[in-house]
Amino acid sequence: MTGEPNTRLADLFGLAGWSKGELARLVNRQAAAMGHPQLATDTSRVRRWIDMGEAPRDPVPKVLAALFTERLGRVVTIEDLGFDRHGRTGKRRDVRNTDNPDGLPWAPERTAAVLTEFTGMDLMLNRRGLVGAGAALAAGSALSSAMHDWMHTDPALTAGAPRSDDPLHADPAGYDRYEAAPIGSQEIEELERSVEVFRAWDAARGGGLQRKAVVGQLNEVGGMLAYHHPDHLQRRLWGVAANLAVLAGWMSHDVGLEPTAQKYFIIAAHAAREGGDRPRAGEALSRAARQMVHLGKPDDALDLMKLAKSGSGDQMLPRTRAMLHTIEAWAQAAMGRGQAMRRTLGEAEDLFVSDKGDVPPPSWMQMFDEADMHGMQALAFRTLAEHDPSAAITAQRHAKQALDLRAGGRQRSKIFDYLSLASACFIADDPEQADRYARLALVSMGETSSHRTWDRLRQMYRLTGEYAGYPKIEDLREEIQLALPTKKANRSASI
Numbered sequence: 001m002t003g004e005p006n007t008r009l010a011d012l013f014g015l016a017g018w019s020k021g022e023l024a025r026l027v028n029r030q031a032a033a034m035g036h037p038q039l040a041t042d043t044s045r046v047r048r049w050i051d052m053g054e055a056p057r058d059p060v061p062k063v064l065a066a067l068f069t070e071r072l073g074r075v076v077t078i079e080d081l082g083f084d085r086h087g088r089t090g091k092r093r094d095v096r097n098t099d100n101p102d103g104l105p106w107a108p109e110r111t112a113a114v115l116t117e118f119t120g121m122d123l124m125l126n127r128r129g130l131v132g133a134g135a136a137l138a139a140g141s142a143l144s145s146a147m148h149d150w151m152h153t154d155p156a157l158t159a160g161a162p163r164s165d166d167p168l169h170a171d172p173a174g175y176d177r178y179e180a181a182p183i184g185s186q187e188i189e190e191l192e193r194s195v196e197v198f199r200a201w202d203a204a205r206g207g208g209l210q211r212k213a214v215v216g217q218l219n220e221v222g223g224m225l226a227y228h229h230p231d232h233l234q235r236r237l238w239g240v241a242a243n244l245a246v247l248a249g250w251m252s253h254d255v256g257l258e259p260t261a262q263k264y265f266i267i268a269a270h271a272a273r274e275g276g277d278r279p280r281a282g283e284a285l286s287r288a289a290r291q292m293v294h295l296g297k298p299d300d301a302l303d304l305m306k307l308a309k310s311g312s313g314d315q316m317l318p319r320t321r322a323m324l325h326t327i328e329a330w331a332q333a334a335m336g337r338g339q340a341m342r343r344t345l346g347e348a349e350d351l352f353v354s355d356k357g358d359v360p361p362p363s364w365m366q367m368f369d370e371a372d373m374h375g376m377q378a379l380a381f382r383t384l385a386e387h388d389p390s391a392a393i394t395a396q397r398h399a400k401q402a403l404d405l406r407a408g409g410r411q412r413s414k415i416f417d418y419l420s421l422a423s424a425c426f427i428a429d430d431p432e433q434a435d436r437y438a439r440l441a442l443v444s445m446g447e448t449s450s451h452r453t454w455d456r457l458r459q460m461y462r463l464t465g466e467y468a469g470y471p472k473i474e475d476l477r478e479e480i481q482l483a484l485p486t487k488k489a490n491r492s493a494s495i
Contacts, residue, residue, distance in 0.1 A: 006053045008082035009064075013050055016071045020046040023067075031063045039063075055083050065121065075121040075260060077114070104143065104266065105150035111270045115241060116222035118263060119215050119248075137262050140292055140300025143285075144307040147269070151281065151311025182227050188236050191221065195243045196363065203367060204409045207251025208449025214251060218244040238275030242268045243364055246284050253291050256451045262288055279320055282312030283364060286327050293327070294452065298334035305331065317359060322351035323368045326376035333380045336387035341380055348373070371405035374398045375413060378420045385427045395424035412453065415444050419456045426463040434463075435472050442483060454484060 249264030272280035325348035381395035418441035425434035
């Protein structure tokens with residue numbers, strides 16, 4: 001007991017709207033349902049947790065996390081409640097004042113436990129695409145500051161991690177959601193193939209339909225990671241976890257679950273570092289940066305990109321570095337920094353063409369090809385055109401090149417290209433061409449479950465306002481209004 005209030009628990013308790021007596025009764029009921037009928041919590045004990053910083057014994061932290069997750073409609077972890085994983089301390093953590101509320105970076109032995117708990121809570125929710133009250137993104141500066149030293153040191157591989165005397169020891173958290181067992185290379189190969197299937201589905205149809213399948217697979221992998229396999233297998237398993245976590249984050253971002261997405265990107269970075277893959281960790285953080293630009297926080301994105309680039313080590317291939325540069329350029333464009341954006345894109349082009357292809361790219365980079373390179377350039381120039389309309393012509397050229405190069409099965413990327421092209425045409429005062437490309441995007445949107453495409457469509461719709469007197473554009477505006485789903489109050493995008 002610290003004698004000081006547990007402000008994190010107090011904040012969540014206030015959001016939940018329970019009385020202390022209600023929470024005590026719910027804890028007892030939920031504990032019994034989870035196999036702990038002997039638990040007897042009362043109002044005075046709840047008061048000590050909140051007001052005096054008392055840390056309850058296991059299994060109460062897990063019970064509380066489950067209750068708050070269901071009540072708030074978003075994942076709430078043990079750390080979110082102000083407790084450590086085993087409930088032995090009651091540190092005061094103020095979510096308003098701390099720069100590092102999640103205790104980043106996590107110790108090596110905690111990553112699998114955090115992964116398993118978070119995915120288990122995520123699967124428990126009946127979200128229907130909503131983010132619960134009080135959910136918030138951590139600032140990019142806070143994340144980069146917390147993780148800087150960790151990203152710049154040599155990875156703590158499994159061989160150097162603490163072990164139990166039992167070589168097949170599993171952290172108790174591994175038993176919560178999945179009964180793990182040691183696995184071999186064949187099972188890992190099957191998991192790696194499943195990642196490719198999920199990745200292809202996401203590129204074609206968006207994140208909505210397969211998100212929970214990916215989260216479920218990641219939850220199982222978390223259970224597997226609770227065992228200490230031989231180093232070569234453990235590293236590959238961490239790689240699977242990193243890839244699945246990035247996909248879970250990207251799919252969550254694609255359907256508007258932004259705080260959940262950010263958490264998965266952080267989990268992915270940790271998993272990649274556990275497996276010794278610093279470039280993968282950097283790419284995971286670059287996803288969080290892309291999310292920030294989409295949400296109108298380009299300064300936070302630049303903080304994350306600085307860490308992603310510097311912390312990825314010298315193993316990163318030129319094409320991967322080119323991809324990171326395009327994200328940085330997009331953030332610069334969103335801030336109206338045209339000269340910096342053009343310089344960064346020039347560096348990206350040089351890196352891209354310098355990649356001779358003699359070293360096979362990692363699986364997670366195989367989606368970034370020449371078409372994606374042009375697509376990101378189109379997006380950057382289209383974004384800059386909001387500040388400098390002369391950039392719209394260049395945006396059109398890159399968008400057309402991207403569309404010409406797009407392979408089959410990349411429907412969502414094609415929609416983004418069409419929207420970048422249509423927006424650039426509106427900015428360049430070419431409503432006839434803009435109308436054509438906007439309608440091509442509209443035709444394709446019904447085939448995906450990506451909320452991000454609707455966000456971009458709303459941005460393009462704003463540009464149609466100057467041409468409201470044109471009959472053809474009036475028809476387009478009506479079609480867009482009919483097609484757009486009702487925008488949720490807690491979701492917005494400025495790019």
